[in-house]
Amino acid sequence: MNFWKEHLPLRAFLILLFFVAGMALIIGGWTMTGQMTGLILMIVGLILLLTALMLYNKPFEDPKQK
Numbered sequence: 001m002n003f004w005k006e007h008l009p010l011r012a013f014l015i016l017l018f019f020v021a022g023m024a025l026i027i028g029g030w031t032m033t034g035q036m037t038g039l040i041l042m043i044v045g046l047i048l049l050l051t052a053l054m055l056y057n058k059p060f061e062d063p064k065q066k
Helices: 008-030 036-060
Strands: none
Touching: 008 036
16 A cells, blocks of 8 residues: 555654553553453553554555455
8 A cells, every 4th residue: 555655754653653652551551460451451552552563564565465
């Protein structure tokens, strides 16, 4: 997809946003030892980190693979 190659500032901002939010949720959930809420926060943070990684890799995708 050419969209992410053409809009580099948007991609960089979204990667930074997802990374910072994901790290904040993981660290915040880690401090809630023994609580289910902490685990849920950490899982949501992990999903945000994986989303940031997906956005980073999106321009390098091979369009023939689909």
